[in-house]
Amino acid sequence: MEILSSAGLLAGLNSEQLAAVTWPAQPALVLAGAGSGKTRVLTTRIAWLLQTGQASVHSILAVTFTNKAAKEMQLRLSALLPVSVRAMWLGTFHGLCHRFLRLHYQEAGLPKTFQILDIGDQLAVVKRLLKQLNIADEVIAPRSLQGFINAQKENGLRASQLTARDPHERLMIECYAAYDSLCQNEGVVDFAELMLRSYEILQSNEVLRSHYQNRFNHVLIDEFQDTNKLQYAWLKLLAGEHAAVFAVGDDDQSIYRFRGAEVANMTRFLHEFGVSEPIRLEQNYRSVGNILTAANAVIAHNASRLGKNLRTEAGSGEKIRVLQAINDIEEAQFVVDEVKALHREGLNYMQMAVLYRSNAQSRVLEQALFRAGIPYKIYGGLRFYERQEIKHALAYLRLTVNPNDDNALLRVINVPARGIGARSIENIQAAANETGISLWQAATSLAAKNSKIAAFVHLIENLQAQAAQVSLPELMAAAIYDSGLMEHYRTQKGEQQERINNLEELLNAAVAFKPQESGFNLEPEYDENDPLSAVLSFLSTASLEAGEHQAGQGEDALQLMTVHAAKGLEFDGVFLTGLEEGLFPSEYSMAERDGLEEERRLMYVAITRARKRLYLTMAEQRLLHGQTHFALPSRFVDEIPEAVLHYLSAHKNSLVSRQQTTQRTNPFHSRSKLAETPASTDFDGFQLGQNVHHERFGTGVIIDATHKAEGARLTINFGKQGIKELDTVFAKSKLTIIS
DNA sequence: TAGCCGATAGTTTTT
DNA sequence: CTATCGGCTA
Numbered sequence: 001m002e003i004l005s006s007a008g009l010l011a012g013l014n015s016e017q018l019a020a021v022t023w024p025a026q027p028a029l030v031l032a033g034a035g036s037g038k039t040r041v042l043t044t045r046i047a048w049l050l051q052t053g054q055a056s057v058h059s060i061l062a063v064t065f066t067n068k069a070a071k072e073m074q075l076r077l078s079a080l081l082p083v084s085v086r087a088m089w090l091g092t093f094h095g096l097c098h099r100f101l102r103l104h105y106q107e108a109g110l111p112k113t114f115q116i117l118d119i120g121d122q123l124a125v126v127k128r129l130l131k132q133l134n135i136a137d138e139v140i141a142p143r144s145l146q147g148f149i150n151a152q153k154e155n156g157l158r159a160s161q162l163t164a165r166d167p168h169e170r171l172m173i174e175c176y177a178a179y180d181s182l183c184q185n186e187g188v189v190d191f192a193e194l195m196l197r198s199y200e201i202l203q204s205n206e207v208l209r210s211h212y213q214n215r216f217n218h219v220l221i222d223e224f225q226d227t228n229k230l231q232y233a234w235l236k237l238l239a240g241e242h243a244a245v246f247a248v249g250d251d252d253q254s255i256y257r258f259r260g261a262e263v264a265n266m267t268r269f270l271h272e273f274g275v276s277e278p279i280r281l282e283q284n285y286r287s288v289g290n291i292l293t294a295a296n297a298v299i300a301h302n303a304s305r306l307g308k309n310l311r312t313e314a315g316s317g318e319k320i321r322v323l324q325a326i327n328d329i330e331e332a333q334f335v336v337d338e339v340k341a342l343h344r345e346g347l348n349y350m351q352m353a354v355l356y357r358s359n360a361q362s363r364v365l366e367q368a369l370f371r372a373g374i375p376y377k378i379y380g381g382l383r384f385y386e387r388q389e390i391k392h393a394l395a396y397l398r399l400t401v402n403p404n405d406d407n408a409l410l411r412v413i414n415v416p417a418r419g420i421g422a423r424s425i426e427n428i429q430a431a432a433n434e435t436g437i438s439l440w441q442a443a444t445s446l447a448a449k450n451s452k453i454a455a456f457v458h459l460i461e462n463l464q465a466q467a468a469q470v471s472l473p474e475l476m477a478a479a480i481y482d483s484g485l486m487e488h489y490r491t492q493k494g495e496q497q498e499r500i501n502n503l504e505e506l507l508n509a510a511v512a513f514k515p516q517e518s519g520f521n522l523e524p525e526y527d528e529n530d531p532l533s534a535v536l537s538f539l540s541t542a543s544l545e546a547g548e549h550q551a552g553q554g555e556d557a558l559q560l561m562t563v564h565a566a567k568g569l570e571f572d573g574v575f576l577t578g579l580e581e582g583l584f585p586s587e588y589s590m591a592e593r594d595g596l597e598e599e600r601r602l603m604y605v606a607i608t609r610a611r612k613r614l615y616l617t618m619a620e621q622r623l624l625h626g627q628t629h630f631a632l633p634s635r636f637v638d639e640i641p642e643a644v645l646h647y648l649s650a651h652k653n654s655l656v657s658r659q660q661t662t663q664r665t666n667p668f669h670s671r672s673k674l675a676e677t678p679a680s681t682d683f684d685g686f687q688l689g690q691n692v693h694h695e696r697f698g699t700g701v702i703i704d705a706t707h708k709a710e711g712a713r714l715t716i717n718f719g720k721q722g723i724k725e726l727d728t729v730f731a732k733s734k735l736t737i738i739s
Numbered sequence: 740t741a742g743c744c745g746a747t748a749g750t751t752t753t754t
Numbered sequence: 755c756t757a758t759c760g761g762c763t764a
Contacts, residue, residue, distance in 0.1 A: 066753045626755035
């Protein structure tokens with residue numbers, strides 16, 4: 001096989017990219033702007049390191065956040081190099097930690113068959129724990145405890161390392177400790193535990209630490225701005241003194257602070273790894289000039305940044321189309337009309353996306369699209385391996401490989417119903433608590449007295465016997481059919497066909513599953529002749545790669561998703577909807593410190609998704625939680641230079657543009673006569689939803705009003721200035737109606 | 740043990 | 755508005 005020359009590998013890179021790819025074996029921080037060829041730089045660097053003999057596949061550690069990104073890198077890498085990238089430690093933080101723990105389960109104090117808890121499983125454990133400790137939901141809400149535990153773990157802190165500031169916190173910490181020991185007893189680990197446990201082992205076990213520190217001399221990280229405290233510490237520990245850490249990220253695209261991501265890790269990296277200046281990738285290969293101008297202008301309003309300005313060699317392109325609709329329904333209709341028009345012009349639906357800040361906004365869009373017969377695909381919602389029937393089927397498998405998994409037992413002991421009711425389960429739990437054994441052990445001891453329990457025990461024992469002998473698909477089939485699960489869904493009334501299909505799909509997945517490719521079994525310890533290894537891999541993959549959000553691949557469909565979900569994606573045409581104060585930027589975020597900057601980064605991410613055409617839309621009125629809300633256009637729209645914007649009127653064939661030269665004190669407020677709000681009561685000359693100007697507070701919208709003996713009392717949302725209550729008797733002279 | 744009812748809450752979510 | 759959950763009843 002011909003080996004590509006180094007020159008061939010590097011051909012076509014721009015000077016910035018070349019500098020990054022061929023950076024010497026020293027720490028580097030690459031500031032990779034949106035659409036600047038980040039993945040290419042990352043993969044080419046790895047290929048270059050390998051090809052020039054600076055590194056071997058064994059000495060490279062490459063980390064991503066998503067499975068998608070990891071797969072993408074693996075794919076591109078194998079296209080660049082004839083070597084097998086299988087042996088490389090390339091994967092997600094959690095995937096790699098998982099591999100580490102499987103390899104060193106003994107050092108980690110875990111059973112060989114330990115199982116992974118996803119968020120749903122974790123919540124179930126937390127609920128069970130609180131019940132066990134007799135703590136009411138009102139005292140500690142399960143979700144808040146779950147959040148607390150995860151946040152602490154992501155900060156690298158165990159319960160024993162925490163000090164309480166108040167009694168409530170002390171209780172939370174006690175629960176955290178109890179939770180950890182519960183998980184330990186049951187042989188299960190949550191996502192954060194995968195990381196924390198790995199980190200702790202590396203820290204305490206010198207043999208392992210020096211082994212890995214010596215092994216990895218190149219550590220590469222993607223999306224570095226999204227790392228949390230623990231991930232940073234883990235990387236630093238693994239890298240040791242000598243590894244060349246190559247961190248790639250974009251501080252302007254840090255949008256996961258609510259999940260513990262710390263942008264500050266970027267500056268921290270510069271200091272702690274002695275990097276004087278980041279390498280900037282500012283050449284954008286995605287968007288036309290006007291879109292980049294908008295993105296640059298918006299993000300320039302943020303104070304805390306490392307600084308970066310995207311440029312393109314493409315032309316300025318079309319202007320960004322802006323539309324303020326009367327309400328959310330009209331906004332959705334506009335999107336429908338434009339999507340239709342673009343599709344007629346030859347653009348695939350797939351190449352267009354409708355983005356919104358929160359999932360709740362999708363409904364109106366969905367209805368309009370459905371009515372118009374436009375195929376669409378919504379991202380978000382339940383993923384394949386999170387579905388009830390799938391989790392049930394997998395719980396049988398989990399119980400088979402790890403009978404101490406109380407979670408799994410409780411999930412399936414009476415699904416399908418086999419006469420083990422609440423009181424029987426209570427008996428089992430009581431027996432287990434008494435002697436400190438697992439539910440499974442308690443159940444086996446109670447089987448002699450209870451035939452229903454005996455039947456269940458027999459079912460699981462039968463699966464266990466098969467596990468050692470039959471293949472994964474056969475075991476999966478046994479779990480689905482012998483348990484009666486399939487029969488259960490077949491005989492249940494209602495729309496169960498979907499669940500049956502999913503169970504069949506699960507069987508297909510088991511048949512198609514290749515443990516060697518699951519990314520967890522690349523080490524010599526993996527025994528491909530041991531059926532149990534395949535089952536463990538399958539279960540782990542199910543937890544760590546919960547699958548696609550929605551099926552229906554291959555179909556040409558319009559893409560609907562939140563801005564968060566759109567990160568990393570790109571489309572020819574993008575509709576950025578719901579650009580209203582309070583919604584985007586969201587009200588919640590504005591209460592938080594630096595919350596507005598995070599929202600602005602989100603806006604930056606949203607804008608930079610578009611290649612050629614970008615629409616910014618907003619509604620004056622929107623139905624939220626069953627109530628009509630009035631809002632002003634998002635401040636982010638005002639932050640975009642007028643020169644790249646093109647205002648559209650809200651009516652008929654939508655593309656009718658408003659004269660560019662129209663005096664533009666505030667184009668949003670020059671509402672057309674046709675678009676007048678439906679008759680509303682008069683409040684001393686004012687109306688609900690009206691836009692007004694106040695000499696001190698600026699522009700606002702009347703969101704509430706009450707009649708008074710004399711005049712009226714108006715509640716006005718002045719956006720940045722806040723919501724004010726004004727009395728017309730006093731304020732009338734200071735208020736001007738502008739629409 | 741399913742099914743119904745009322746109360747409740749309701750940003751974003753890579754693993 | 756509307757999805758979800760816990761408690762209660764048939």
